[in-house]
Amino acid sequence: MEQAKIIKTAIRIRDLVFRRGRNTILDGISMDIQQGSIVAFMGPSGVGKTTILRLISGQLKPDEGTIEVNGQMVSRMSDRELHRFRRNIGVLLQDGALFTDLTVFENIATPLREHTDLPEPLLRRLVMSKLNAVGLGGIEDLMPHELSGGMARRVAFARAVVLDPGIMLYDEPMTGLDPIAVSTIRTLMRETNDALGLTSIVVTHNVTQMSQLVDYCYIMASAKIAGEGPPQELNSSTEPGVNQFMNGKMEGPIPFHYQTPGTPWGLLD
Amino acid sequence: MATLGHYTSKLTGPVAQSGQCLLFLMRMISSIRFSAAQVRSVLQQIYLIGARSLVIVMICGFFVGMVLSLQAINALEQFGASDQVSLLVVKSLFRELGPVLTALLFAGRAGTSVTAEIGLMKATNQIEAMELMAIDPIQIIALPRFIASLISLPLLTAMFNALAILGSVVFSIGVMDMDAGIFWSKLQTGIYFYKDFVGGMWKSLVFGGLVGLVAVFFGYTAKPTGAGVGTATTNTVVLSSVLILVFDFIMTSFFT
Numbered sequence: 362m363e364q365a366k367i368i369k370t371a372i373r374i375r376d377l378v379f380r381r382g383r384n385t386i387l388d389g390i391s392m393d394i395q396q397g398s399i400v401a402f403m404g405p406s407g408v409g410k411t412t413i414l415r416l417i418s419g420q421l422k423p424d425e426g427t428i429e430v431n432g433q434m435v436s437r438m439s440d441r442e443l444h445r446f447r448r449n450i451g452v453l454l455q456d457g458a459l460f461t462d463l464t465v466f467e468n469i470a471t472p473l474r475e476h477t478d479l480p481e482p483l484l485r486r487l488v489m490s491k492l493n494a495v496g497l498g499g500i501e502d503l504m505p506h507e508l509s510g511g512m513a514r515r516v517a518f519a520r521a522v523v524l525d526p527g528i529m530l531y532d533e534p535m536t537g538l539d540p541i542a543v544s545t546i547r548t549l550m551r552e553t554n555d556a557l558g559l560t561s562i563v564v565t566h567n568v569t570q571m572s573q574l575v576d577y578c579y580i581m582a583s584a585k586i587a588g589e590g591p592p593q594e595l596n597s598s599t600e601p602g603v604n605q606f607m608n609g610k611m612e613g614p615i616p617f618h619y620q621t622p623g624t625p626w627g628l629l630d
Numbered sequence: 631m632a633t634l635g636h637y638t639s640k641l642t643g644p645v646a647q648s649g650q651c652l653l654f655l656m657r658m659i660s661s662i663r664f665s666a667a668q669v670r671s672v673l674q675q676i677y678l679i680g681a682r683s684l685v686i687v688m689i690c691g692f693f694v695g696m697v698l699s700l701q702a703i704n705a706l707e708q709f710g711a712s713d714q715v716s717l718l719v720v721k722s723l724f725r726e727l728g729p730v731l732t733a734l735l736f737a738g739r740a741g742t743s744v745t746a747e748i749g750l751m752k753a754t755n756q757i758e759a760m761e762l763m764a765i766d767p768i769q770i771i772a773l774p775r776f777i778a779s780l781i782s783l784p785l786l787t788a789m790f791n792a793l794a795i796l797g798s799v800v801f802s803i804g805v806m807d808m809d810a811g812i813f814w815s816k817l818q819t820g821i822y823f824y825k826d827f828v829g830g831m832w833k834s835l836v837f838g839g840l841v842g843l844v845a846v847f848f849g850y851t852a853k854p855t856g857a858g859v860g861t862a863t864t865n866t867v868v869l870s871s872v873l874i875l876v877f878d879f880i881m882t883s884f885f886t
């Protein structure tokens with residue numbers, strides 16, 4: 362049975378280069394992400410994980426290389442095509458970005474109201490079921506500023522998945538959550554992914570959390586992919602950068618400090 | 631070369647920005663849908679930015695009416711023409727002071743809050759989140775505020791005028807003991823509905839569009855930082871006030 366499943370590439374990235382001014386943030390990245398899989402992007406802070414997500418969602422344009430999602434070239438879409446394309450992707454931004462003037466309920470209902478004509482009772486049931494799924498049934502009338510950081514994140518999660526998109530991009534969905542919420546969200550991600558055949562990309566720092574969730578992992582360092590593979594393989598990898606990151610070591614090829622051109626006049630070098 | 635570039639960018643900056651602003655206006659207009667949801671959010675914005683400016687507009691209107699009457703009586707008395715006070719006061723109100731003063735108040739009260747609100751939404755990534763949900767923030771956020779300002783300002787101006795007339799009545803008839811019959815009959819014969827009142831309303835419609843456009847544009851293009859939103863808010867007041875006075879002169883000189 363497993364063999365019979367057709368393996369389809371949902372996201373294909375080729376030789377992606379992205380620069381900000383003189384800084385090359387991403388330098389020749391290629392990857393194929395399979396339909397139906399959950400993939401993790403890991404790597405040190407500032408390496409460009411959020412940037413890749415923004416490139417995939419079409420908010421940024423690559424300087425070189427191509428990004429194809431379900432056969433469509435994201436980097437060449439017009440505004441209108443981009444608009445249509447984005448109905449099919451769900452994005453959880455790093456800071457949640459809830460609409461501060463709307464209640465929790467209306468926050469989650471917004472994508473439904475914009476893109477569907479569901480009758481009110483059905484819409485209500487759908488929103489409540491998503492809210493219950495993230496373990497927050499009963500807070501629908503609160504305003505975003507009345508939530509804790511972790512609660513806000515879970516509401517943002519519910520809002521991102523409410524339209525059941527084909528592709529989910531999560532930017533650090535677990536940060537600031539307690540262990541119970543983490544496993545709730547993790548189970549939820551896995552279940553929605555498998556039930557609906559989604560493709561998910563998760564940006565994360567947390568190595569152990571991810572090994573339990575994802576199918577495949579990309580580790581980024583210094584603008585490139587330092588290592589990739591299923592989490593079990595990466596755990597036992599001997600590749601220096603990968604090994605350093607997975608085991609959280611100070612010494613190794615990945616620098617802890619932001620790359621600076623050095624002190625002026627080289628006084629402290 | 632660098633200084634030359636500096637000066638050309640100083641010159642082209644405002645030109646480019648005006649161009650962007652007009653493009654922004656066209657994008658707003660092209661996203662008009664007349665859907666129930668859109669009408670609802672326009673009504674909501676009329677309440678938020680229009681109705682909430684009502685009290686300050688009414689208070690100012692009342693006092694402007696009083697002080698205008700005071701000055702007019704002082705001046706007209708020298709020619710023994712103080713019975714013309716209502717005519718002078720109301721004509722200047724309908725044609726100039728009502729539309730201009732209300733628009734200036736509106737820019738300070740509503741324009742700033744619109745810019746700050748949209749700027750803050752941008753700084754907290756809410757605008758980005760909308761774009762990612764394939765929701766057009768120009769349609770959902772900018773357009774209703776622009777239209778609400780277009781509709782609210784003429785109504786506020788009418789309210790300002792009404793309260794200013796009341797202020798004039800209180801001062802001229804109540805304090806200065808003018809004859810009420812003369813006060814009203816001068817108005818009846820000397821004020822023309824289309825030329826005086828409707829002319830002023832047209833002006834305030836244009837001012838409403840100006841303030842609305844400037845406020846949403848600056849909010850939308852604000853730098854997503856605290857200081858950026860602060861600057862954008864200040865720019866809204868300064869630029870709308872200047873534009874109001876410039877357009878007032880242009881319209882007055884063309885249409886009279």
Ligand SMILES: Nc1ncnc2c1ncn2[C@@H]1O[C@H](COP(=O)(O)OP(=O)(O)OP(=O)(O)O)[C@@H](O)[C@H]1O
Nearest residue numbers: 381386404405406407408409410411412413455564
């Ligand atoms: N708007 C911007 N303008 C200029 N540089 C930026 C901008 N946004 C990000 N960068 C730079 O791009 C690089 C990658 O940023 P990115 O946000 O993708 O990192 P990240 O891997 O998501 O980090 P983290 O794990 O801390 O979220 C950083 O060096 C950052 O300084």
Ligand SMILES: [Mg+2]
Nearest residue numbers: 410411455532
């Ligand atoms: Mg990030």
